[in-house]
Amino acid sequence: MTSRTFSGRWAAITLAVLALAGTGCNRGGAASKKDAAAKKGDAVPVSLTAVAQRDVPLDLEVIGNIEAYSVISMRSQVSGLLQKVHFKEGDFVSKGQVLFSIDPSPFNAALREAEANLARSEAQIGQAQATLKRDIAQAKYSGQQADRYKSLQKEGIVSKEQVDQFTTAADTNSEIIRVDEAAIRSAEASLVASRAQADNARIQVGYTTIRSPIDGRTGNIAVKEGNIVSSNTIELTSINQIQPIYVTFSAPESNLAEIKKFAAEGKLQVTVLPSEGEEVTPEVGTLTFVDNNVDATTGTIKLKGTFQNAGRHLWPGAFVRVRLRLSTRKNALIVPAQAIQEGQDGQFVYIATDKMTVEQRPVKVGSRSGQDMVIDQGVEAGEKVVVEGQLRLAPGMKIRVREGRPGGPGKGGKKGGGGAPAATAAETPQGAPAADAPPSQDGSTTPGARKGRKGEHKKQ
CATH class of the missing domain: 1.10.287 (Helix Hairpins)
Incomplete structure (x- = not known):
């Protein structure tokens, strides 16, 4: 084989490879443009819920500490031999009950x-x-x-x-x-x-006969029978009065004006909420104490609620979740908290129009009620707001109800965000893009599309 023939063959191979590469690029570019155009015209899947209107309690939730209503330190007022202990450690005792006998x-x-x-x-x-x-x-x-x-x-x-x-x-x-x-x-x-x-x-x-001055629960017995006790030196035991009982908690200084205002109108309700997994009925009491000064180091005001503690569920020293009900807001507009979005100009929500497009609406958010937020300004009762799928939205974009999720217009469904009526829609067709799923590098949005495009390149 001559060098001239060899060079000719390499030139032919090179031209063929370049031609195939050009064809593949042209096909890939056309496909990408087609997918982008299709994506631009697709409706974004979202979940909707209606703006609800109902009475919303104005609550303040904090962590509190349970305190005994009174604590009595039992000591002997005379010196002598401790002859008899008439109770067991941890017993509930009544006022006037004999506890100890001195010789x-x-x-x-x-x-x-x-x-x-x-x-x-x-x-x-x-x-x-x-x-x-x-x-x-x-x-x-x-x-x-x-x-x-x-x-x-x-x-x-x-x-x-x-x-x-x-x-x-x-x-x-x-x-x-x-x-x-x-x-x-x-x-x-x-x-x-x-x-x-x-x-x-x-x-x-x-x-020489020591009796209980209150109804309460006894603690540890520090001196046993047969020991000599001295007057007013050794604590024999302590008694905690737990019926009624105090729950002490602190509120931010910013809430002091509201607390004073609503407390002047009547007694404020204080509720102790059960811990996670605890099957106990919440204890309800009243606010009975507001401290006379604000703690300058923490910026909080000390408060106390009094509870009857009929079931003896509240135990001195324990930490509990406390809800102070200040007032009830009548006919408040509420939406789920996840519907609220943050923008450069402040908070807003996406409102679904009758043409299944979205409108960005600035809102003024009020207090929180469980999983819901009170909207002071910006929405009206019954309007549909987007609660899922906001990341892919922009004003004026088309939307469709996400299949299997609450929010379909005109159909009743689960209550979104603690009470707002919602709606549902049909199942998602196989191969439809998931909500908020980013497109692939080749422009496709579904696993099926990516698989087909991969096979197309492989065929080329």
Whole structure:
């Protein structure tokens, strides 16, 4: 084979390859333009729901902490031997129920001694009163004698010396009366002291029996039977009053004005919500305390709700979800939260028109209610808003109801976003593009189209 023949063959092969490449590129470019045109004319699959109108509660949801209504630290007021414990740890006890008994023997002895001293003081005051009566009678007689002898002296019957003797005796008996009166006052003071000692002894005996001052639940017993306890030093146990019970929580400072406003109109309802997976009826109480200052470090105000806790589900120290109901907004317009979109000019929603196109509508969003948002301005009741598929939308684009999802116009379906009526449509045809699915590199949007185009290239 000559070099000239070899060069000719290579030239022919090169021309053939270039021709095939050109043909493939032309076919691929035409197909891409066709797919792009088809895609531009396709309706975007979306889910729709209607703007609902209903009364919406204005709630504030925060985390709170349960606190006992009152906490009593049980301590012995006398020192002695702990003779008996009358309850078990963790028992619910009633007001007045006996909890502990201290050995009363030394206190009973002290009481008997005090009562004996009281009886002696009472006898002494009786004796002093009798002495006073006797001395009063004696002084009266002495005075009468002195007067008689003064009369006899004037008549010259008795001497002046005799008169002086009776006068001195009368004066002496008068002073004795004053002494007796002072003795009575001293005896009365001693009687008061003896009575106080006896009362104190009785109180000390009463302290040997320790009773519950409230209805509540007991805690750990720190001192067991047989130990010596000292007065007012060791906590024997504690009692938490849990019926009623407090739930303490904090609200942002920005809500203080609303709380004060609505609290002035009436009692505000506070609800403790059950935790995830907990099958417990929510506890309902009332707001009973608003702190007198705002915490400067956190910017919050401390609040308390009071609950009857009839089922004893609320436990001191536990953290709970709290809902404070401030008011109820009448006939509010609501849409699911996922319908709200953020744009450069603020928040907006896509509204479905009668021609199955979308309109971008700016909205003013109010408070949140569960999974819904209150719309203060921008929509009307009954209008259809897009809740799924917004990423592929632009104003004026055609839409179709996504198959198997809520939102078909004119048909009732599931409630979208916690109460807004929605609608459904038929199943998606096989091979239709999924919502929000990005197109492939060759311009196709479905697995079937991509597979066919791949086979076309392979055939070429």
